[in-house]
Amino acid sequence: MIRLDNVSKTFYQGNKKIEAVKNATLQVNKGEIFGVIGFSGAGKSTLIRCINFLERPTEGTVSINGVNLAGLNGAQLRATRRRIGMIFQNFNLLSSDTVFDNIATPLYLVNTPKKEIVRKVRELLNLVGLQEKESVYPAQLSGGQKQRVAIARALASDPEILLCDEATSALDPQTTDSILDLLLEINKKLNITIVLITHEMHVIKKICDRVAVMENGEVVEQGKVLDIFSNPQKPITRNFIKSIFDVNLPEPLLKKLESQQDPGKIFRISFIGDHVGEPVLAELVTKFSLHPSILYGNITQIKDTTFGTLIIQVTGSDEAIKAGMAYLEERELRIEVIPHAG
Numbered sequence: 001m002i003r004l005d006n007v008s009k010t011f012y013q014g015n016k017k018i019e020a021v022k023n024a025t026l027q028v029n030k031g032e033i034f035g036v037i038g039f040s041g042a043g044k045s046t047l048i049r050c051i052n053f054l055e056r057p058t059e060g061t062v063s064i065n066g067v068n069l070a071g072l073n074g075a076q077l078r079a080t081r082r083r084i085g086m087i088f089q090n091f092n093l094l095s096s097d098t099v100f101d102n103i104a105t106p107l108y109l110v111n112t113p114k115k116e117i118v119r120k121v122r123e124l125l126n127l128v129g130l131q132e133k134e135s136v137y138p139a140q141l142s143g144g145q146k147q148r149v150a151i152a153r154a155l156a157s158d159p160e161i162l163l164c165d166e167a168t169s170a171l172d173p174q175t176t177d178s179i180l181d182l183l184l185e186i187n188k189k190l191n192i193t194i195v196l197i198t199h200e201m202h203v204i205k206k207i208c209d210r211v212a213v214m215e216n217g218e219v220v221e222q223g224k225v226l227d228i229f230s231n232p233q234k235p236i237t238r239n240f241i242k243s244i245f246d247v248n249l250p251e252p253l254l255k256k257l258e259s260q261q262d263p264g265k266i267f268r269i270s271f272i273g274d275h276v277g278e279p280v281l282a283e284l285v286t287k288f289s290l291h292p293s294i295l296y297g298n299i300t301q302i303k304d305t306t307f308g309t310l311i312i313q314v315t316g317s318d319e320a321i322k323a324g325m326a327y328l329e330e331r332e333l334r335i336e337v338i339p340h341a342g
């Protein structure tokens with residue numbers, strides 16, 4: 001439904017050329033939650049703003065439902081933009097308007113009948129859990145409540161797509177989670193496609209189906225969140241994953257293991273979904289006469305799927321270790337040898 005093909009955006013500051021986005025190609029499917037993660041300055045905001053032509057790409061094409069935005073005239077582009085809601089880190093509410101009027105703004109702009117406005121705004125207030133706040137002003141709201149108003153306003157024109165530009169970056173962790181839960185609910189209930197940008201892997205892990213990783217203006221890696229978590233390709237992706245669970249063993253422990261008489265081998269085993277909870281260690285003992293010991297274990301939820309990591313030290317004959325690990329791989333567990341140990 002959203003396609004970016006070889007999109008680049010270059011800014012000039014005097015003589016200085018800034019390539020904010022370089023040759024980005026990605027596709028967002030209808031109904032999914034797609035995340036873009038990167039450090040500050042990676043080009044995420046510019047990329048997301050290209051999706052609704054708040055920034056016009058210098059090169060490449062942006063298509064929504066198969067329509068190339070560059071081919072639209074002013075009125076057609078405005079109509080398309082009404083189908084694309086957007087929320088921001090700093091909420092962008094009008095401070096002199098009440099919550100009701102803020103949410104109603106897109107409806108006033110298209111001359112919606114008053115009765116319909118009241119019905120729609122009340123329905124949206126209900127959806128975002130702010131029924132009691134319709135007459136207050138933004139200054140009287142917490143950050144999380146302000147973002148709820150911004151979400152309600154973005155939904156007022158019944159968009160198909162919601163773009164979220166660092167929507168939770170100004171919020172504390174608990175409020176972040178409640179806003180992410182709301183975005184999930186909106187995605188499921190209203191079948192709205194969501195594209196969000198963030199620098200927090202937690203946000204990706206909690207609600208996204210697929211993710212693109214950006215570095216220096218380029219999309220360096222993209223895929224299903226589970227695949228990226230279980231098999232990250234780029235150092236920057238590993239760094240982001242490390243920010244929520246660090247599966248590297250501490251150096252002193254590695255040194256200690258290496259100095260053992262029989263250090264055996266060290267493996268990282270990743271378990272996804274149904275495989276979590278299988279008695280793999282017992283099988284290594286009974287089927288292959290191996291001696292596994294657990295060095296590290298972690299289990300977490302990636303959106304709807306459970307994802308586990310286990311680091312084990314295994315001793316036994318080389319052949320038995322090879323056969324044991326091949327057996328686990330056949331059972332679709334991901335096995336990785338941890339280098340420079342054993």
Ligand SMILES: Nc1ncnc2c1ncn2[C@@H]1O[C@H](COP(=O)(O)OP(=O)(O)OP(=O)(O)O)[C@@H](O)[C@H]1O
Pocket residue numbers: 011012013018019020038039040041042043044045046047199
């Ligand atoms: N309007 C502009 N004029 C000139 N340079 C710009 C403009 N907008 C963005 N840039 C530059 O483009 C690069 C990418 O910026 P962008 O805001 O897209 O990154 P980001 O990943 O969203 O970072 P942040 O999380 O800090 O917002 C930066 O070097 C930024 O200074």
